[in-house]
Amino acid sequence: MDFSLLFSHFPELTITGLAYGAIYALIALGYTLVYGVLRLINFAHSEVFMYGAFAAVWVLMALGGGKASGLGIAGYLLIAFLSAMTVSALIALLLERVAYRPLRKRNSPPLIALISAIGASFALSEAMGLRDKPFKWFGQENAFQDYVGRPREASPFPLKIDVVRLFSIGNYQVSNIDLIVLGAAIVMMIVLDQFVNRSRLGRGIRAVAQDPEAAALMGVNRDRVIRLTFVLGGAMAGAAAVMYLLKVGQVRYNSGFLLGVKAFTAAVLGGIGNLRGALLGGFILGVAENYGQAVFGGEWRDVVAFTLLVVILLFRPTGLLGESLGKARA
Amino acid sequence: MLLEVEDLSVNYGRIEAIRGVSFTVDEGEVVTLIGANGAGKTTTMKTVSGLRPVRTGTIRFEGQDITTMPAHERPVLGIAQSPEGRGCFVGMTVIENLDMGAYARKDRKSPAVKEDLERVFGLFPRLAERRTQVAGTMSGGEQQMLAIGRALMASPKLLLLDEPSMGLAPKLIQQIFDIITEINKQGTTVLLVEQNAAQALKRANRAYILETGEIIREGTGEELANDPAVKAAYLGGDV
Numbered sequence: 001m002d003f004s005l006l007f008s009h010f011p012e013l014t015i016t017g018l019a020y021g022a023i024y025a026l027i028a029l030g031y032t033l034v035y036g037v038l039r040l041i042n043f044a045h046s047e048v049f050m051y052g053a054f055a056a057v058w059v060l061m062a063l064g065g066g067k068a069s070g071l072g073i074a075g076y077l078l079i080a081f082l083s084a085m086t087v088s089a090l091i092a093l094l095l096e097r098v099a100y101r102p103l104r105k106r107n108s109p110p111l112i113a114l115i116s117a118i119g120a121s122f123a124l125s126e127a128m129g130l131r132d133k134p135f136k137w138f139g140q141e142n143a144f145q146d147y148v149g150r151p152r153e154a155s156p157f158p159l160k161i162d163v164v165r166l167f168s169i170g171n172y173q174v175s176n177i178d179l180i181v182l183g184a185a186i187v188m189m190i191v192l193d194q195f196v197n198r199s200r201l202g203r204g205i206r207a208v209a210q211d212p213e214a215a216a217l218m219g220v221n222r223d224r225v226i227r228l229t230f231v232l233g234g235a236m237a238g239a240a241a242v243m244y245l246l247k248v249g250q251v252r253y254n255s256g257f258l259l260g261v262k263a264f265t266a267a268v269l270g271g272i273g274n275l276r277g278a279l280l281g282g283f284i285l286g287v288a289e290n291y292g293q294a295v296f297g298g299e300w301r302d303v304v305a306f307t308l309l310v311v312i313l314l315f316r317p318t319g320l321l322g323e324s325l326g327k328a329r330a
Numbered sequence: 331m332l333l334e335v336e337d338l339s340v341n342y343g344r345i346e347a348i349r350g351v352s353f354t355v356d357e358g359e360v361v362t363l364i365g366a367n368g369a370g371k372t373t374t375m376k377t378v379s380g381l382r383p384v385r386t387g388t389i390r391f392e393g394q395d396i397t398t399m400p401a402h403e404r405p406v407l408g409i410a411q412s413p414e415g416r417g418c419f420v421g422m423t424v425i426e427n428l429d430m431g432a433y434a435r436k437d438r439k440s441p442a443v444k445e446d447l448e449r450v451f452g453l454f455p456r457l458a459e460r461r462t463q464v465a466g467t468m469s470g471g472e473q474q475m476l477a478i479g480r481a482l483m484a485s486p487k488l489l490l491l492d493e494p495s496m497g498l499a500p501k502l503i504q505q506i507f508d509i510i511t512e513i514n515k516q517g518t519t520v521l522l523v524e525q526n527a528a529q530a531l532k533r534a535n536r537a538y539i540l541e542t543g544e545i546i547r548e549g550t551g552e553e554l555a556n557d558p559a560v561k562a563a564y565l566g567g568d569v
Contacts, residue, residue, distance in 0.1 A: 219434025
């Protein structure tokens with residue numbers, strides 16, 4: 001244990017922790033939204049994130065985003081966000097249609113839906129990891145090599161943004177990437193929060209989460225609300241995917257797994273079913289991981305995250321902002 | 331006829347909850363279904379509003395067959411329900427709950443909604459005082475008022491009230507029934523399910539008695555209130 005690193009690098013650890021936390025938080029929103037209306041942990045949500053990241057990588061490759069400079073970078077970044085969010089939302093919608101709705105219509109017990117979720121997660125992840133195979137079956141080994149070749153290895157994000165140090169907080173120079181990630185995350189969170197709390201459809205989501213039968217009596221179409229939560233959660237995961245690419249620079253067919261588990265942890269930490277809880281949980285987890293890493297060493301990063309979860313749940317079984325489920329504000 | 335229920339049977343799994351239930355509600359009436367716990371009153375109500383699937387029988391509203399129509403489409407026709415146990419959205423404020431009542435209205439952006447809100451606040455001044463309070467923090471009586479007010483926000487042709495007096499203090503029960511009479515006077519047809527048979531019969535034009543899933547008696551409220559057998563079974567011999 002060495003606390004000197006924690007104290008000497010405190011501003012840096014906090015800001016980079018918040019940036020990672022923002023990514024966890026955006027993914028956590030998807031878990032918590034779907035849990036709110038379906039009481040289901042959508043374990044395949046990690047794959048929704050991963051597909052969004054690949055969508056951003058491929059669209060920018062196709063458009064030649066690697067050569068961008070100056071203002072062009074901003075344009076390509078916007079395209080990356082739009083394509084990742086769209087594809088993630090569509091994958092989430094497909095997942096609901098194929099893996100969950102048929103079970104729901106047959107009134108399956110929750111455990112069955114959970115198994116379906118885990119199965120869908122593996123299927124989606126492996127489909128990405130074996131994406132060269134269909135081309136081989138049809139004798140097209142050389143087609144789209146840049147996109148589907150070496151499917152088990154990481155695909156780099158084509159957009160290269162030079163790190164610019166803008167200003168300093170303490171002894172840490174805040175970079176443009178930190179600001180883009182944090183800024184975009186905060187914009188997304190505000191938009192979603194306002195949508196759920198102010199708009200008519202958002203109120204429909206909250207109504208279904210709080211009392212599905214009463215919501216039906218008000219004329220809320222539950223199936224439509226469920227689809228909407230998958231789309232919203234998917235879009236947030238897509239945005240998180242681009243931020244991840246900005247921070248990490250590459251994505252792999254199995255990149256979703258650990259990130260998904262962390263985001264799920266963040267959702268539970270904050271109180272699952274509660275949107276603001278998911279945000280709080282994400283930020284706390286990101287920062288705590290960084291502090292823990294500084295004190296115990298990098299290989300302890302994940303241990304710190306999950307130990308934190310266990311300790312908090314010991315004292316607050318419903319999470320930081322979670323109330324008893326019946327009263328949870330979705 | 332506003333509502334015609336014919337030969338309705340509903341199951342919970344293999345258990346028959348109601349069997350061959352038929353009744354009608356005419357425009358402008360207050361009709362009540364009374365019966366003991368487990369007689370099938372709430373099942374009947376939930377089936378009329380579409381929350382329970384029908385095994386056999388038909389439900390017609392203004393002549394239209396709605397037996398298999400999904401629950402969330404029925405408020406558009408003019409059916410609103412204040413469910414058993416109130417079913418308030420506990421995480422929402424009073425005003426948000428009332429807004430939810432108007433969720434399905436086609437004219438939700440028109441001034442008519444504002445007028446209905448004023449009407450609800452007129453009937454329940456308590457709700458006007460508490461408009462920004464979160465529903466989950468209110469008393470049972472206030473939540474009951476909210477549930478009825480929320481149903482009225484749909485501007486329904488038929489208002490379904492499931493056990494509005496449940497768990498309330500006697501003074502409040504009297505008040506709630508007075509308001510139900512007032513709502514009916516303002517032109518809304520009411521179908522009322524109650525365990526408090528004395529009050530329900532006093533307020534109703536017509537009444538049906540449910541026992542173990544079947545309708546065993548029907549008549550005007552007054553007839554049933556003065557019937558010796560009904561008195562003995564449901565009114566404790568004292569009206």
